[in-house]
Structures are given as structure tokens and as C-alpha cells.
Amino acid sequence: MNLKNCMVAQSGGPTVAINASLAGVIRGVKASSMYDTVYGSLNGITGILNNKLLNLTELMDTHPDYIDRLTNTPSMYLGSCRYKLPDYMDDDSPYVFIFKQFEDYNIEAFFYIGGNDSMDTVLKLSEYAKKIGSNIRIIGIPKTIDNDLCETDHTPGFGSAAKYIASSLLEIAHDTFIYAVKSVTIVEIMGRDAGWLTAASALARNEYNTAPHLIYLPEVPFDTDDFLLDIKRLLFERNNVIVAVSEGIRDAAGNYISASESTVDNFGHSQLSGAGKTLEFLVKEKLGVKVRSVEINVLQRCAAHLASKTDLDESVALGEKAVALSEEGVTASMVTINRISNAPYKVEYGYAQITHIANEAKSVPADWIAPSGNDITQPFIDYLTPLIQGEPQLTYKNGLPVYMDVSHLSKHQ
């Protein structure tokens, strides 16, 4: 008997929805007439290299609500890695080993759930497969809170992060409004190069809340004089000014507005922190007003207790779609979300060539940013609003959300 199997792994930074796509892949395989077993590679592609593989088909049967719980569990059930494959022209040894593993496990398709860097891995594996004449399907499944992948309307994980940021901003506004004294609150939000997440803070505005009063995205060169003028103007009108600012804002010369020295990670990205703190000190020094900065911390990417149901549902669907596409022979691609309409919100799932996606990044379009450079426009709000709709039914035990046991991650390390 020659069973056909497939394999899945997760890579990059955590999101709330990346396990939902894993659950989608498992569901897809369960419904498939082609695949027998789906294996999970631990810590991204390195699990294949180190032979750390889980039989997910078997595991699924260990727990009655394995799929549901996995769907609602934040971060990565299979762990992650920051491993960058070398160019196979320079060193094909990891490729040789990976494809030998695929052969040993009768792997017909490999699904890689991740962001930009992971799509680079999908591209490289696809090119190597083509070179050696392997017909193993290599398909990327997008996830990133940053929403900066091309060819897809938006990325899984973004909607939940946006919902968390908007809710947090609203709660911070309630926290801020209580004192009848002039104050400035600066809220720093993730997003190195693209302002998608920072823009989502605008969804906090409602019938009684006009905050955030200023929104600064990395797409617009940041001018500290303009910023101080904006603040001064608003402090005439009202007591409490709330500012949403991306961690990645830069001046006209391209230098980060950040107090800390930047260091460079394995992929050549600068690691930032401190734009909010820097602006806090600036306001204190130049305006002498009460000021505080709040860094929306890693919870914006892991607070599964406040996920967007829309986001989780779409993430599951993309996992299932990837399995279905692989059965049709699609490879060297990433599954995508295509928006059909905003009201009612409707999407279709498709795919795009990985060559159009890997190592590209999608910025906020210029006409979605207000001409003043300190706010976003209505079309952007219309784009964002459907993505944060709906609340998943979470189970609580002893007062805490119930997530999937991930102790295998430390056992296998």
C-alpha cells in the first residue's frame, strides 16, 4: 500500500489565528480522499531537518474537541523558527535532506503557515522541487498581524489584532477621560514598515469617543514640529488627547523616531522599541503637559480571548482551501482571500503565484491616509470594519480561557 500523506509547519511571529489555519489543514485532510496522514513539523522547517514530527491525524483522535480548541489557541501549536534556507545554488544540503524526508514519509504536499519570511521558504522549496522534478506541492498559507502580504485582501491574524487594538484603545480612552486636567496619552502599536495595525485604532471611535485624535503611520514621514503643533491645537479644544503611533515611524531622512539603538535580526530587519516613549519625553519637554505612553505589548498578537470570529473562520477556511488546491495539483503558490463586497462583507478564497508574494510587502495605499498625514480616511475604515466582527465562543476554566496543551514544545526542545 502506498499511502499519500502531507505535512504542515508554522513559522514567523505568533498570531491569534495561525492555529486556526492549522486546524483548517487538519480538517481538510480529514475530509480528503487523497491524504491519509498529516504530519506536523515542530519549529517550522527545522522540525523536518531535526526529525521532530508529530502525527496530527493520530493526535486529533486523542481529544474530542481537538480541532475546536486548536482553532481558539493563540501562537503556534507546532512552534516556530527564524531559520532562513540558504540559496540552493550555494548549499543544497538542507534541500536534499528535506526532500528525502518528504520521500520517506510519502509526503505529497507541504503547507507552510507564515508571513513574509516564511513565503521566502515556500518560494525556495518550490524552486528546488521544480529543479529536481519533484511534484510535491508546496503551498503557503498566509498569517501575519502586520497585514503586509501582497495578493491577498488581508492576512489571517490581522483582524484579531485589529480587534484587540481597537478595543484596547477604547478602554484606554475610558481610562484617560476621568481627570479634568490636560493630558496626552501616546499609544504605541506594532508595525515595523506598514501602518495597518496602527490604523485599526480608528475603529475605537464611536458615538461618544473621538479617540484616537491623531494617528501616525510609518507610511508618512514623521515631523516632530508638526506633531507638537497637532497636540497643541487639540489641547485647546479638549482636555485629553490620545495619539496612536506606529513603532516604525521615521523622519523625512528615514531615521526611526525611537530612543533605543536599533539592532538587526537574522532577516536584516531592525528591531525597534520606544517610539511612544520618545514622543512622551518630547511632549513633556516641549509642552510641559501631563503625558503618558502606553505600549500595546505582545498581547496584540496573542490575546486569543479577544479574537475576531471573522478572522478565525477565514483562517480555518484558508487551511482547508490549501489542502483542496494541493489535491488539484497547485504548487508554488499561497492561498489568498479575495474580497467580493464590503456590505454585505463577502470573500472568496483563491491562490496566487508565490513569486509575486515572497520578499514583497504591502503598504497602506496613499489615498487611505488623510492629506494631513495624521489620520486615515473613510475607505480605510470601511475596509477594516468587517475584519473585526464576531466573537468566538471561548471555554473558561477556573476563570481562565482554555487553550490547547503545548507542553510538547518544551518536551521536544
Next chain:
Amino acid sequence: MNLKNCMVAQSGGPTVAINASLAGVIRGVKASSMYDTVYGSLNGITGILNNKLLNLTELMDTHPDYIDRLTNTPSMYLGSCRYKLPDYMDDDSPYVFIFKQFEDYNIEAFFYIGGNDSMDTVLKLSEYAKKIGSNIRIIGIPKTIDNDLCETDHTPGFGSAAKYIASSLLEIAHDTFIYAVKSVTIVEIMGRDAGWLTAASALARNEYNTAPHLIYLPEVPFDTDDFLLDIKRLLFERNNVIVAVSEGIRDAAGNYISASESTVDNFGHSQLSGAGKTLEFLVKEKLGVKVRSVEINVLQRCAAHLASKTDLDESVALGEKAVALSEEGVTASMVTINRISNAPYKVEYGYAQITHIANEAKSVPADWIAPSGNDITQPFIDYLTPLIQGEPQLTYKNGLPVYMDVSHLSKHQ
């Protein structure tokens, strides 16, 4: 007709439950045969001085679910203040004005919802009332995320903050476990002088999660050498070490372990930040391991989307209790929660003399801290666990929690 009325105000820092106590007062007045109208003083006691008063009895009829929505709304519906009453021996002018207002509005009872500093106001108003022979009842209703008020088993607002901190710690643990490399994560939690909130991080431990692996409270002098040894020891055993640390940890000489200069607020408290950052830099420098610090920001006191139902229910009950006690003639007191049993969890509501509470603070008992000084003991867990139970039914609209309109706070400023 000589109608009897009462008045309520809120003061100090925000919590998730302080509006629940306000809702309790309104419910109590609604059910009362003694009081006609309850007035809300905006921005604490300063609303009486500036004649900024809301007729809450009237407002309650404007919205069908006014009470329910108020119960679930974070921070202060009536706003807050940091105003400290002078000693009436030095300057009785604010007292004269306040009690003239009470007379003009036929106020028979004044309820002040707040923490330690607000109980100082309750004490002073009570003493002044006694001096002038007024029989206006002055009753404090506790609230503080810090849980440091005496005479009550715990304080409203603490349980919800504890639930937020424990859930966040669990989600941060999921976020942290994914990389197969050695790393240290330092989570900084509020609590200037008492470690109640930091201890609540221990509730994140479950069948698969042993984090936080170290817990440092301000009650124990912090030794950086011991801390580094603790970290080194744990890094032998496992990849990912997670540390919960209070913002208020101090060395044996009493100096804050904080990078920032401390400033002093109106009440003479040092304003802190940076214990987590300081330890991050220390670990980076001394151990050279991957390290990150996360400051659990103001959301620990305003994230109503993750409130404890037990906390909200008790806060409402204390508001109602305060109204009932005032009808019985009780004054110069604060309502209290008395725990009858842990399993099943059962409480009674009572009151205590304000002289025993104002300007006192309750630290974590020594035998609830592990002898090692870097963890808490089981009796502390048993104390904390009931306080975070239950999830309130929140309404969501457009993807965000629906809270009470607080635009009156900016209009009246």
C-alpha cells in the same frame, strides 16, 4: 415636602469594577423607601465644590439597560480627582461649602467609591460632620486593583485585574514557548507597595504551563545576584523562563530597582516605571541570553472585556450595602467583604470604622510568600482563585464591547 436625597462620587485610579459599585448605589436608592434622588458628583469631591452634579435617578430612566451597561463599563462614569482635602483645622472653607451643598440638595448620605486616598477623604468628612453635629452619613465603598485596603477580605477591582493578569500571562506563555532557543521574558505588573497583583500571575499555571517560573513581590527585598542565579538555574532546566515582577520591587536598602528617576505625586507617592526594563538590561548584560520585558499596561485596570463576574457582582452588592447601611444610620465607615469560606466560596458584606482603614495599607502576609522569596504559597493561590471566577455577558457592537457613553465627562470639563 422634604425629600431625602443622597450623593455618590468616585475617586482615585480606574478599575473595571468601580462603575459596578456606582450601579449598586443606584440600585440601592431605587429600592430604598428613604431616598428620592441620588446625585453623582463629577470628578470626585471636586464636583460638589464646582457644582458639577448629575441627577442619576433621572439618567437611569433615559436608557433601558442603564444599570447593566454601567456595571460593565470600565473606569469612572463620574470621573475622578486627585484632590486632597486640607485638614479642617487649617482650612475649613471646602468643608463649609461641601456641607452647604449637602443641605441645599437635601443630602442625607454621601458615598465615596475609592481607594486609600479616597478613604482619607471619607475620614475627614466624617470627622468634620461630627464636629459640626451633622448627621449626614459618610460611607466609603472600596475599590482598588491594588487590594491593599485593610478590614476587607479583598477590594472590588482586584479580582478583575487579577483575572486579566493571569490570562495575559498565560497568553504571553503561549507566545514565548514557540522558539527552541533559550530566552527570558520579564513581565512587569502594577503594585507600588503590595504584591497582590503580581502574585495573581501564578493563576496562569495549569496542566501544561508552569509559568511564571519566578515571582518577585515588593514585600521581599530584591537581590539582583539571587535573581540572576534563579534565572541561570532555570535556564539549565528549560528553554523559556518567564518572570513576573512587581513595578515596586526594592533592594535591601529600600531603593527601587528601576531605571527611571522617580517623581512624587500629590499624595507623596513615588511614580515608578521601568523595573522590567531594568531587569531586561541586567539579564542581557550579565547572562547574554535572549531577553524581553513586557509591561502589563493600564489595561490591567481598565480591560472590562475580561472582567471577573465575581468581582462585578460583589462590587454591585457593596454599593447596595452602603445604601442600606446609611438608612440604618451607619456613618464614618467603609463597607467590607468578609470571606466565610473558600470552598464553596462564600462572602458576607459588612462595614468597618473608617479610622481603621484610612491611611493604612495591607501587604501580602509573610507566610503567603515562599521562603525562597521568589514564589507564592498554596494558601495564597486558594485565596486568589475564587476572585477571578466567572465571565460577565458583554454586548458587542461593530466588533467592540459596548460601554456607557461618558461624553458628559469632557462636556463638563
